[in-house]
Structures are given as structure tokens and as C-alpha cells.
Amino acid sequence: MNEFWNWDLAFEALPRLLTSFLTVTLLVTVVSTAIAAVLGLVLAILRMSLPKPLAMILKFIIDFIRMTPIVVQLIFAYFAFTNITPLTIGIIIFGIHYATYMAEVYRAGIESVPKGQWEATTALSMSRTRTWVAVIIPQAVRATVPALGNYAISMFKETPFLLMIGVVEMVQAGLIFGGNNFKYIEAITLAGVIFLLASYPTSLLIGRLEKRLAFKH
Amino acid sequence: MPSNTDSPNGGNVPAIRFDDVEKRFGDTVVLDGLNFTVNKGDRVTLIGPSGSGKTTILRLVMTLEELSGGYIYIDGEPLSHDNVDGKRVELNEKHKNEIRKRIGMVFQQFNLFPNMTVMENIIEAPVHVLGMSKDDAKERARGLLQQVGLADKEDAHPLELSGGQQQRVAIARALAMDPEILLLDEVTSALDPEIVGEVLGILKHVADTTDITMLIVTHEMQFARDVSNRILMFDGGRIVEEGTPEEFFTHPKEQRTRDFLQAVVADPITGALPWQPGPATPTRDGDTL
Ligand SMILES: Nc1ncnc2c1ncn2[C@@H]1O[C@H](COP(=O)(O)OP(=O)(O)OP(=O)(O)O)[C@@H](O)[C@H]1O
Ligand SMILES: [Mg+2]
Numbered sequence: 001m002n003e004f005w006n007w008d009l010a011f012e013a014l015p016r017l018l019t020s021f022l023t024v025t026l027l028v029t030v031v032s033t034a035i036a037a038v039l040g041l042v043l044a045i046l047r048m049s050l051p052k053p054l055a056m057i058l059k060f061i062i063d064f065i066r067m068t069p070i071v072v073q074l075i076f077a078y079f080a081f082t083n084i085t086p087l088t089i090g091i092i093i094f095g096i097h098y099a100t101y102m103a104e105v106y107r108a109g110i111e112s113v114p115k116g117q118w119e120a121t122t123a124l125s126m127s128r129t130r131t132w133v134a135v136i137i138p139q140a141v142r143a144t145v146p147a148l149g150n151y152a153i154s155m156f157k158e159t160p161f162l163l164m165i166g167v168v169e170m171v172q173a174g175l176i177f178g179g180n181n182f183k184y185i186e187a188i189t190l191a192g193v194i195f196l197l198a199s200y201p202t203s204l205l206i207g208r209l210e211k212r213l214a215f216k217h
Numbered sequence: 218m219p220s221n222t223d224s225p226n227g228g229n230v231p232a233i234r235f236d237d238v239e240k241r242f243g244d245t246v247v248l249d250g251l252n253f254t255v256n257k258g259d260r261v262t263l264i265g266p267s268g269s270g271k272t273t274i275l276r277l278v279m280t281l282e283e284l285s286g287g288y289i290y291i292d293g294e295p296l297s298h299d300n301v302d303g304k305r306v307e308l309n310e311k312h313k314n315e316i317r318k319r320i321g322m323v324f325q326q327f328n329l330f331p332n333m334t335v336m337e338n339i340i341e342a343p344v345h346v347l348g349m350s351k352d353d354a355k356e357r358a359r360g361l362l363q364q365v366g367l368a369d370k371e372d373a374h375p376l377e378l379s380g381g382q383q384q385r386v387a388i389a390r391a392l393a394m395d396p397e398i399l400l401l402d403e404v405t406s407a408l409d410p411e412i413v414g415e416v417l418g419i420l421k422h423v424a425d426t427t428d429i430t431m432l433i434v435t436h437e438m439q440f441a442r443d444v445s446n447r448i449l450m451f452d453g454g455r456i457v458e459e460g461t462p463e464e465f466f467t468h469p470k471e472q473r474t475r476d477f478l479q480a481v482v483a484d485p486i487t488g489a490l491p492w493q494p495g496p497a498t499p500t501r502d503g504d505t506l
Pocket of ligand 2: 271272273403434
């Protein structure tokens with residue numbers, strides 16, 4: 001039993017890993033990315049349209065979340081909100097944490113919309129809301145799709161932090177499997193390979209998307 | 218003394234009236250107590266050296282710049298500030314937007330929305346600002362596209378069009394709002410020389426077939442001559458000279474006007490003007506600024 005790699009164990013581990021990958025790792029990544037994408041945009045717009053003092057407070061909160069480790073936030077929320085399931089806490093914390101990164105990306109995207117676009121909306125007497133919805137957001141968001149994709153990949157790779165709050169995501173499933181069989185190499189290696197197989201093609205896709213979406217102003 | 222001396226319902230209320238308008242950017246004073254009026258249906262061209270404040274004047278009318286002092290009246294109604302018992306008060310956004318609806322602007326850089334098709338660009342404001350039905354707005358847009366010679370481009374995106382075509386769409390977009398006042402700021406400066414003519418031709422046609430009040434900034438003196446009924450020469454934020462194109466181009470009174478015309482339109486080799494200036498009228502100012 002002291003061989004380095006055991007194929008039987010590897011094949012036995014694979015379905016368990018894939019199950020936790022689909023039901024937890026992927027679920028958290030997809031739902032939290034959606035939360036981050038929407039909440040990030042809301043934060044960015046609020047920061048640019050709230051009165052100065054409120055915008056300052058919002059900026060402070062955003063910076064606070066951005067500058068503290070997500071592990072700390074996960075553990076804090078785990079003990080602070082005992083009535084919420086750890087999986088839900090994970091999804092919300094990942095969503096909020098990455099929303100603060102996305103808010104910065106959106107802000108840059110909004111600022112990259114030429115001043116002339118805003119001026120055209122004024123010249124056409126367009127309402128504030130319509131200006132954001134029909135002109136600014138569509139142009140700002142286009143430029144941010146690649147960054148959103150890259151953050152989704154980072155988040156995906158950070159989901160193992162969930163094991164700190166007892167969520168059985170793929171790495172935790174691998175550790176449990178390893179513990180039961182007194183051998184960890186197979187399950188952990190496979191988990192790494194699954195991460196790679198999922199994120200590498202995604203990053204290639206994002207690269208291509210980036211070229212496609214660029215507006216030349 | 219009430220600043221608004223025009224009767225609001227009178228027949229000859231000016232379309233635009235500048236009343237002691239001041240504009241500063243930080244410490245830079247661009248306009249310092251500017252007064253002038255543009256009557257309804259007038260086509261007024263502003264000319265003058267770079268930095269004399271022409272663009273600033275148009276942007277103030279479009280509320281793209283904040284007034285530093287004074288008042289602007291549109292059809293006798295205050296645009297952004299009002300004089301209430303001698304106190305200068307800023308008007309709310311709702312009021313500004315009501316007045317803004319009567320004013321259209323075409324920009325040097327077109328500023329079409331790249332995320333929308335040509336048709337969507339044109340009907341956006343008629344539908345969402347004026348509350349026109351989509352079908353009516355489209356029908357109107359098609360007519361305007363025909364007028365600017367782009368009937369086949371309604372589904373194109375702006376960035377697929379040439380500069381000249383984009384500017385024609387921008388003109389159609391401004392006209393779709395049925396503005397009383399149209400502001401044109403060097404609308405051909407970003408275009409290749411060979412397509413300047415077609416854009417100016419369209420604007421000439423608009424001038425000939427509508428009674429829209431136009432405030433124009435251009436370096437195209439022939440266009441200014443053809444379209445305007447009044448020319449204002451600016452320098453240092455002040456009106457140096459004004460007159461009909463006839464008076465202005467053939468008998469410029471002020472030395473500064475003559476120098477300016479000489480600089481912008483004279484043949485670079487022979488120094489000859491494209492028209493015959495009359496003998497310079499002797500003037501009060503022998504100034505050599
Ligand atoms: N946003 C701004 N900030 C600071 N100064 C400005 C700003 N806009 C204009 N100015 C200054 O105001 C003055 C008038 O500018 P304006 O653009 O109105 O001139 P113009 O007559 O249109 O010139 P041009 O023929 O070059 O277009 C210039 O001195 C310019 O530098
Ligand atoms: Mg200018």
C-alpha cells in the first residue's frame with residue numbers, strides 16, 4: 001500500500017468529486033458570479049450618483065470588504081448568522097466580496113464611456129434612468145465582460161475556502177475520501193485536474209470574447 | 218428692474234437671449250457679461266479665433282455647461298437660472314429638461330450611440346422623451362433618413378458608417394425631436410474634405426425648408442454666407458462685429474474682423490479673398506490689437 005498512485009482509488013474517487021463539483025463548487029461559482037455581476041453594477045452606479053457624503057460611506061464599506069480576506073468574512077458570517085446554512089453563507093459572501101471587485105471594474109467601464117455620450121443624452125433631453133439603461137450601462141458593461149469572466153475564474157479557484165465553514169465542496173470531498181482510505185494523492189490530484197479542465201477553456205473563451213466585444217470609439 | 222423685459226406671449230420674443238452671461242472655468246474668464254439675442258427663425262453664425270468662446274456659448278444654451286453668472290432665456294423663458302426680485306436662483310432639473318426639449322444639437326464628433334442601430338438612435342428620444350409611439354417615430358425617422366440620403370442604413374450600427382454618414386444620422390437624430398432651435402458646432406471639422414460638401418448641403422436644405430432657429434459655429438465661410446442671415450464675430454468672449462453676411466464679408470468694419478477673414482479664408486498663395494471685399498470703412502478704432 002505504499003505505492004504513489006493507485007488507479008482503483010482514483011476511479012473510485014472520481015464520481016464523488018464530480019458530484020460535489022457540480023452540486024457545490026459550480027453552483028457557488030455560478031450563483032455568486034451572478035450576484036457579483038448585478039450587485040457590483042448597483043454599487044458602481046450608487047457610488048457615482050449618490051450625494052458626496054453617502055458615496056464616501058459606500059466607498060469605505062466597499063474598500064473594507066475588498067481589503068479583508070474572504071476567509072475571515074466566511075468565518076465571521078458563519079458564526080454571526082447561525083440560522084443560515086453554510087452553503088448559503090458561502091454563496092452570499094462570495095457574491096458580496098466579488099461584487100466589490102466588480103464595482104471597481106464597472107466604475108472604470110463607466111468612466112471609459114466618452115463624455116460625448118453623456119452630452120448626447122442631455123442634448124436629447126433623455127432622463128437619468130434612460131441614460132443609464134439605454135446608453136451608459138450597455139457600453140460600460142461590454143468592456144467589463146472579460147474582467148467579470150476572470151473574476152469568475154478566481155472565485156472558482158477560491159471555493160475551497162468553503163471547507164473552512166464545513167461546506168463539502170470538491171476539495172473537502174477529496175479530503176474526506178482520502179481520510180477514509182488513508183491515501184490523499186489521487187483525490188487531490190484529480191480535484192486539481194478538474195479545476196484546470198474547467199478554468200483553462202473558460203479563460204480562452206474570455207480572451208476571444210474580449211476581442212469580439214471591443215468598441216472602437 | 219426685471220431682467221425679462223419681453224412679454225412672454227409677444228410675437229417677437231427672441232428665441233435665445235443672453236443677458237449678462239458670465240462663464241468662468243476656474244480662474245479663466247471666458248465670457249464676461251455677454252449680451253445678444255437670436256430672433257426666431259434666425260440663422261446666426263458665430264465666427265472668431267480659436268478660444269474666443271464660440272463652443273462655450275453653444276454648450277451653455279444646451280445646458281452642457283453651468284452658467285457662472287447672468288441669464289439665458291429661451292422663447293422668453295429662463296433656461297437654467299431666473300431673476301426673482303433681483304435674486305439669481307437656479308431652476309430645477311425638471312424645468313431645465315422642459316426647455317431643453319426645444320433645443321437640438323449636432324456635435325463635431327457626432328456622438329451617436331454605438332450600442333444602438335441607426336434607427337434606434339433616431340427614435341430613442343422621440344419615443345422615450347416625447348412619448349411618441351414606436352411606429353410613428355419609425356415612420357418619421359424613415360422620412361428623415363431619406364432626407365439625409367441614408368434610407369438604406371436604418372439597421373446599420375454607427376461604427377459601420379463613414380464619418381460623413383454618421384454626421385448625417387446625427388442630423389436626422391436631432392431633427393427627429395422637432396427642435397425649435399438647432400445648435401451646430403463645427404459639424405464638418407472631423408470630416409474628410411470631400412464629404413464636407415454633402416453634409417453642408419443637407420444643412421442648407423434644412424435651413425431652406427424649415428423655420429428652425431439655428432446657431433452655427435463653423436469655419437466654412439461659404440456655408441456661413443449661404444445659410445446665415447446674421448454673422449457675429451467674437452474675440453475674447455466679446456462680440457467684435459456683427460452684420461448680415463453681405464455687410465460682414467464685403468465691408469468688414471473692424472480691423473480684427475479683416476485680419477480674421479484674411480487668416481481663415483484668403484488664398485494662401487495670392488492672399489486674395491474668395492470674394493471682393495469692399496473698401497474698408499474708416500472706423501473709430503484705429504486699434505492695432
Ligand atoms: N472644460 C474647460 N475647462 C477649462 N477651460 C475651458 C474648458 N472649455 C473651454 N475652456 C476654455 O474656454 C475658452 C473658450 O473655449 P471655446 O471652446 O468656447 O472656444 P472656441 O471659440 O470654440 O474655440 P475653437 O475655435 O478652437 O473651437 C478657451 O480658452 C478654452 O481653453
Ligand atoms: Mg469650438
